[in-house]
Amino acid sequence: MFTTSNKLVRKGMALAAALGMSALGLVAIGAPGASAAPAIDSDKDFTISVEPQVGETGVTADGKSGKFEESKKLPSGTFKLEKGDYDVTTTTGYNAATTATVATFKAKNPAEEWTKDLETDGKTSFIVKPGLYRLTQTKAPSGFKAAIPSLILIPMTDPETGNWMNTVTVYPKNGSAGKITKKDITAKDQVVKPGAEMTFEIDSPIPTLTQTGDKFKTYKVTDTPSGPLKVDKANSQIKKVVIVDGADETALEATDYTVIESPYGIQLTSAGLAKLDGKQGKILRVTLTGKVAPKDDAVWTQEANNWSIKNKATYNYESEKGEGGGSETGDKDQPNIPMAKLKVNNKDNQTGINDKGAVFDIYACDSEATGDPSTKGDPVLTGLTAGQVSDEPLAAREGGLCVVQTKAPTGYEKGSSVVKVAFDKDTVKTAADANKAVEVDYQNTLKSSDILSKLPLTGGAGIALFLIVAAGLLGGAYYYARRNRVRA
Structure with missing residues (x-):
């Protein structure tokens, strides 16, 4: 049986704990601190169980367990x-802690x-002595805001039993x-x-701050x-930043904003942060360049x-009232964009003729072209x-590559066709994963001898006939020239 005095003491402790919870934003009561020193054992161990949940709001906190939802577990x-x-074993310290x-x-x-990091069950815990504690989430998973910092008063009274x-x-x-996307x-x-x-174009969200009147502190x-790919001060530029x-x-x-170098990007100044405050829920877009490593x-190698x-992109922010977080692009x-080298195989139908010395130039294909x-x-x-692999790799492009023959293989007529190479991501990645070049065949089936055999007057009687005709033409030319001179 509790005496009336004991009951009053317990009620006082419960009220003081509740007031401490109010200061933490964990319960909603609005009276200032306690007036009596609770009987607290400074050597006793207590456990703070941290069980974060996904979402902006949740159940009202009262320090009791059993409200963790597995479906809202943080990864x-x-x-x-x-x-x-704060020495909460004294009246002064306890009152200071509750306010x-x-x-x-x-x-x-x-x-x-x-x-401490969260365990696989989405929870963690701390063994502590009596006192006032500040809990801060120093790292949140990508895509989540970090929890708002909070205060935890130890010990706390169970509102149902009146015991610690x-x-x-x-x-x-x-x-x-x-x-965030890129x-x-x-x-x-x-x-x-x-x-x-x-x-490249990076779109990062401008989060909606949870607490009334809060403003951005960093972004x-x-x-x-x-x-x-190289994205740094020597190889990049910030082209523009827009909301x-x-x-x-x-x-x-x-x-x-100011340009930061490692990793390369931007950090908003106070002037830029002020512009974000009125655009919560919108998008900040950063356009920047990078360069592919030289040959x-x-x-x-x-x-x-x-x-x-x-290249992945990341954004992070903090608010004046302690909110923070950010996200990183996923795959x-x-x-x-995969890259691979190119090899053009010269053929006459099924016969390889790479040893005939043909030479090629490679172009982007005209994506608007129709037909050939x-x-x-x-x-x-x-x-x-x-038959030789290119010295330089090329990046995949959906429009493909086009091959033009610039020097005919020995004994063949130079090809007049343009041959398209499939150079999409799947094709290039398959070749790159096998550490091979993307290969294409260029057909030369028209031999120079076939063309020459169709030309008239080539050898024997043809040459004699050519000489007779030529002599006739020269004689005619001499006759007309002489006649014209006599008439003159």
Whole structure:
């Protein structure tokens, strides 16, 4: 049986704990701190169970377990717990703890803090002594906002039993940070090869901040290339930065962002951040360039399956009230363009005639052409000898490549046709994965001897007849010239 005095003490402790929860934003009561020192054992161990959930909102937190939803489990995440400089075993310290906020929280000095990753079950926990703690999510999975920092008062009273809870369970909320995408917008008629410049477009979301009156504190967009692509200060430019609102675009000025070098990208200045505040839920678009490694770069000595042009994009943000997060492009939301070399095999029907010395130039195919394939622009490879693999790889393009013969094989007439090579991503990747070149046949079936045999007056009686006719023509010319001279 509890005495009346004991009951009052327990009610006081419950109220103080509830007030602490209110300061943490975990419960909604609005009275200021406690007035009596609770009987708290400073050496007792308590457990803080961190069980984050996907979503902007959830059930009202009361420190009790049993509200975790498996379907809303976060795939990964890292949390940091910091102990505050509050002695909750004293009246003064307890009152200070119950009125603290995330912004006014005073961490212990020297620091007492712990960092843990989520386990496979989507949860983690900390064993702590009595005190006030600040919980911060230091890493959220791509595509999610980090949970808003919160304060946890230990111990806390179970509102149903009036006793201290040995385990206090919290459910940080991870809202969506949106999806960042990146695409290659290099001119479609350009064949990409070593040394070529490419252009990319990154669309990153401008998240809607959860807390009323919150503003952006930082926002940056970066690009991380791999394979032969170079995106850095020496090889790249930021072409433009715009806020996309439906069909409308608002260009950011040069003073709205700074260019960062590693990884390459932009970080908004205070002026740029102010423009984001009024465009929450819209898109920030960054257009930038990169270059494919030059012909002599060491990357081309690697196997062909390492030649794919790939580059992911990332965006991250923080708000003034502690919200943050970002996302990174996935495999389906970023460029991945395989490259391979080319080999033209010269043939006469089924017979190989690579040893006859034919030479070819390679062009982009005119994607607008109908009927027979035709070339577009200047050649991208010149002087490619039959049967030899090209010195330079070329990037896959849906329009294909076109082969033109510039020197006939010995004993054959020069080919007049343009031969199209399938050079799409699947074809190029299949060749690159096998560390081979994409191959195409160019047919020369018309031999020079066949043409010469059809010419008249070639040898024997033909030559004699030619000389007789020629003599007649010369005699006629002499007669007319003499007659004209006499008449003159």
